[in-house]
Amino acid sequence: MKRICAALCLCLAAMPAIAAEGQIPLTLAEAVRSAVEKNLDVRAELYNPAMAEADVRGTKGIYDTTLILSSDFNYAVTEPANIVSSGSPINRTRTLTLNPGVSQLLPIGGTVGLTLNNSYFHNNFDPARSLNEYWKSDVTLSLTQPLLKNFGKEPTELAILVARNSKGESLERFRTTLSDMVARVRGEYFRLYSLREDLEVKKTSLALARKILDDTKARVRAGVLPAMEILNAEFGVASREKELIDAEKAVRDQNDVLRVLLQLPDGDEIVPADMPTKDPLSVDEAEMVRRAMENRPEIREQRTALESRELEMRVARNRTLPDLNLNASAALTGLDRRYNRDLEKIGSTDYPVWGVGLQFAYPLGNNAAENEYIKSRLRLEQARIRVRSLEANVENDVKAAIRGVESGHKQLEVSDRGRAFAEERLRSFIKKNEVGLATTKDVLDVENDLAVAKSNQIKALVGYTDAITQLWRTTGEILERAGVRLSDEEGASLYEQFVRD
Numbered sequence: 001m002k003r004i005c006a007a008l009c010l011c012l013a014a015m016p017a018i019a020a021e022g023q024i025p026l027t028l029a030e031a032v033r034s035a036v037e038k039n040l041d042v043r044a045e046l047y048n049p050a051m052a053e054a055d056v057r058g059t060k061g062i063y064d065t066t067l068i069l070s071s072d073f074n075y076a077v078t079e080p081a082n083i084v085s086s087g088s089p090i091n092r093t094r095t096l097t098l099n100p101g102v103s104q105l106l107p108i109g110g111t112v113g114l115t116l117n118n119s120y121f122h123n124n125f126d127p128a129r130s131l132n133e134y135w136k137s138d139v140t141l142s143l144t145q146p147l148l149k150n151f152g153k154e155p156t157e158l159a160i161l162v163a164r165n166s167k168g169e170s171l172e173r174f175r176t177t178l179s180d181m182v183a184r185v186r187g188e189y190f191r192l193y194s195l196r197e198d199l200e201v202k203k204t205s206l207a208l209a210r211k212i213l214d215d216t217k218a219r220v221r222a223g224v225l226p227a228m229e230i231l232n233a234e235f236g237v238a239s240r241e242k243e244l245i246d247a248e249k250a251v252r253d254q255n256d257v258l259r260v261l262l263q264l265p266d267g268d269e270i271v272p273a274d275m276p277t278k279d280p281l282s283v284d285e286a287e288m289v290r291r292a293m294e295n296r297p298e299i300r301e302q303r304t305a306l307e308s309r310e311l312e313m314r315v316a317r318n319r320t321l322p323d324l325n326l327n328a329s330a331a332l333t334g335l336d337r338r339y340n341r342d343l344e345k346i347g348s349t350d351y352p353v354w355g356v357g358l359q360f361a362y363p364l365g366n367n368a369a370e371n372e373y374i375k376s377r378l379r380l381e382q383a384r385i386r387v388r389s390l391e392a393n394v395e396n397d398v399k400a401a402i403r404g405v406e407s408g409h410k411q412l413e414v415s416d417r418g419r420a421f422a423e424e425r426l427r428s429f430i431k432k433n434e435v436g437l438a439t440t441k442d443v444l445d446v447e448n449d450l451a452v453a454k455s456n457q458i459k460a461l462v463g464y465t466d467a468i469t470q471l472w473r474t475t476g477e478i479l480e481r482a483g484v485r486l487s488d489e490e491g492a493s494l495y496e497q498f499v500r501d
Contacts, residue, residue: 049491295476
């Protein structure tokens with residue numbers, strides 16, 4: 001019986017797990033960093049902000065200067081309306097044009113253009129009456145500016161602004177993925193801790209059962225106990241061997257889960273170096289809800305989408321207005337037999353030409369624009385309702401998470417008391433067994449109750465830590481708590497890699 005008491009002391013001792021040969025100690029911070037840097041789901045999600053960056057830069061292409069180059073050759077044989085003026089019964093003309101130019105969109109919706117028009121003419125007119133071979137050129141600056149519909153920066157840059165907001169939404173979705181990943185890493189990390197601790201409980205329980213079996217056999221040989229007690233002890237050993245095998249498998253399976261999650265190479269067994277916390281967490285419900293409304297990436301994503309819907313509604317309202325365009329142009333012209341003299345006349349500014357005008361257009365009824373505006377208002381109201389619904393759900397999640405933390409901390413105290421009672425109960429039954437007031441089966445049953453109490457204590461400890469993780473996740477501060485920093489330029493570096501390639 002002294003051996004049983006010694007085994008009981010071993011059972012009651014709380015020894016931390018120590019990494020042995022073939023084991024790799026891993027801190028929680030290292031696990032989080034590995035997941036952030038290597039996890040395949042995280043890396044795949046990062047491509048979405050990179051593609052959104054490409055969309056932003058692509059939409060900015062509306063401000064790219066457009067180079068225009070046109071050339072044309074025309075040959076015509078016609079009958080003159082006035083043979084006196086042409087001096088020939090048949091007009092033969094050849095015309096060659098070569099016109100380079102550039103155009104540029106303005107932020108307020110207008111388009112400005114600069115064109116050098118070059119035309120070469122050759123005909124069979126009477127050279128005494130008119131030029132029959134000459135160059136005619138001009139440099140023209142033109143402006144087309146909408147004054148009502150499509151006037152302003154928002155209608156002009158709608159695609160750019162929506163693409164920027166879409167990139168913001170993509171970044172918030174990436175933060176959501178990353179937050180979920182960090183929460184999962186914390187959960188799986190402490191689950192491995194729990195399973196390893198439970199494995200130690202199973203080993204200790206088996207060791208105690210074997211010592212009880214040895215002691216029972218000795219007492220049966222001494223005639224103190226009936227032979228039937230050996231069967232009870234052997235059954236207790238067999239049951240605990242089965243539980244140990246299951247616990248070892250669970251630890252190996254969890255090792256693989258964590259290894260895939262963190263993208264760690266196959267090899268040594270992972271040993272959590274950090275323990276779950278038992279420290280009480282003081283929470284203020286109103287403050288937690290406020291943080292969630294500010295920090296939750298899902299809410300920020302929906303609010304960014306709401307900004308896009310508001311922008312689209314304003315632009316749709318602008319497009320219900322009539323088309324009223326200002327058209328203006330100014331040109332310097334030249335004409336001469338020689339091309340260089342033609343250009344010199346342009347430079348002299350002696351032959352200016354300019355003009356200005358207005359063009360008005362409005363579809364009667366304007367049904368297309370009006371209904372697009374109504375549709376944009378409906379989308380905006382739909383987005384607002386989605387934001388309010390999400391905010392209500394998030395507030396409920398925060399309150400539930402707070403209750404989880406409070407309940408989890410109470411479970412710690414209950415599980416501690418349960419283990420203490422189970423330990424005292426086992427001591428009592430060992431003493432009863434010594435004086436014949438309790439059977440070997442009774443002792444094994446009580447010892448099993450102690451193993452369950454120890455497992456419950458471990459689960460309560462890990463459950464409390466998981467509850468804190470869930471609270472941080474619902475308030476949107478889990479990345480900050482884990483030391484993960486994100487910038488608004490996430491994905492841009494990945495985009496630049498493909499630009500360089």
